[in-house]
Amino acid sequence: METLTYAYDNLDLIAERAIEHVSIVAVAVSIAVVTAVPIGIAITQSKRVADAVLYLASMMITVPSIALFGLMIPLLSPFGHGIGYVPAVIAIILYSQLPIIRNTYAAIADVDPALREAGIGMGMSSSQRLRQVEIPLAIPVIMAGVRTAAVMNIGVTAIAAYIGAGGLGEFISRGISQSDPRQLITGAVAVSLLAIAVDLLLALVQKLLTSKGLSIGAAA
């Protein structure tokens, strides 16, 4: 009850921090899409390169986020961004690579060889094939990777409050340091709700981006 009152009294602050939180994740995941999707497509050309890249990306994701933030302080301090928004965004870009690269790679590699052959046989160049056939067919799986990255990194961003990146993690870190369960619970619930909301929103985007011709099959 106390927590609800606290949350109610601080709605403005919650909204402000939620926006900070989302802006970190949105910027970082958007940049990650721009890097990871082309990488995922490129590595379909060679199994060996694909294995190496996916291994590297998996290693990346095993580094604990607090350790990653710690590592970036000495690396980015010379540029005046040892803590705060920039290292948070960089960390999330790195964490987002694996789910997006892996899903893009799997989806493109999974395109029915008959469709590829039909495309080549009709005189499509490889970029036309990508744009007209392979990417449209891969969209649902690529978007699933983006959703995984976004949801996972909403959690990581909560920890970024410790390096002064702001966001809903502030409630949690203060709740802990001030032994204030109201702030703690408010932060934890808000982060969870945000993750669910973002996932639903991205599911909608996924549906809009997916060709109607593909969803018919799923329903049938």
Next chain:
Amino acid sequence: MIRLEHLTKVFGAPGSGVTAVNDVNFEVPAGEICVLLGPSGCGKTTTMKMINRLIEPTGGKVYIDGRDTDMIDPIQLRRSIGYVIQQIGLFPNKTVAENICVVPDLLGWDRKKSRARAAELLEMVAMEPASFMERYPKELSGGQQQRVGVIRALAADPPVMLMDEPFGALDPINREVIQDEFLRMQETLRKTIIFVSHDLDEAVKMADKIAIFRAGRLEQFSTPDRLLANPATPFIETFLGSDRTLKRLRLLRVAEAMLAEVDVVRREDPVEKAGELMRAKGYPAVLMLEPDGRPGGVVSGDVISGGQASARSGTCGDHAEPIRAAVPVEADLHSTVALMFTHDMPIMPCVDEDGQFQGAVTYRSIIKSLSIPETPA
């Protein structure tokens, strides 16, 4: 016109590689269907794919309408050749209209023109454009998908088409229907077509020329009729099967086996005349014509040779049995022989569209028509 000269493909390192296609030469005249036939792994598909350079030849040349395909950019080349594959390969993310218009769109056709072309092609295969243009491939039946696959290859009106077992995925009934439909379209379109198949019946039905492959070599190249009549090697003879003569019957028309000068009797003729004709001409039975020129009955040999005294007198009309079947002159001999067997008719009257008597076929005249052509292809 498509000409293959010393076409060769070696997969793997030269010297130790596998020769998939070995020095293949043939020429398909414009407007003809050439079926590449053979067991799997014989090199027929590899040969076809070298024509649109999906596979680059190790040696030899392909000429289309006299142009060396090595001199054409492969992407431009493929856009000028219709391509149909067994798995159909319709793009599930594109509508039927978008699928048909893939090549026109790649060639930068005006959208109105390409969509009108799609509608025209759908009509050609009896698919209502208004209800199919905006559907997606997954909303179509297998037969409809295959039709769209074929008309997609025709969209930019290429003079040459490559078809890789295009009807292989269909059930036998649908396959027959689509084959017939395609042959009807080909009568007006007159495309030069390379058609890969492993089905002899399909090859005999579709082909103007059949190229039989074995282990990368072209074993025989000839018309279906000559192939069935004159298999060049024991391998081909085995491949064609022991019933190859029966298969040939499909290719021959009644007109080719018909005795046009056959003698007939009239209802009022004495039955003895029928007996004389059988003895003199060796007919198994004698046909009786009605006054209106239609075949009306048949006086069988049993009546004449039978012991009954009554059989030796009276008119043909008294002794004739009504005929049970007649065949149009343009029918094929396969169905004619089937009718002769079914109705136990040793002599079969042939009629024109109006039912007028034109001649007759007998077992012997059919066998004569099957005699091996004198000049092998």
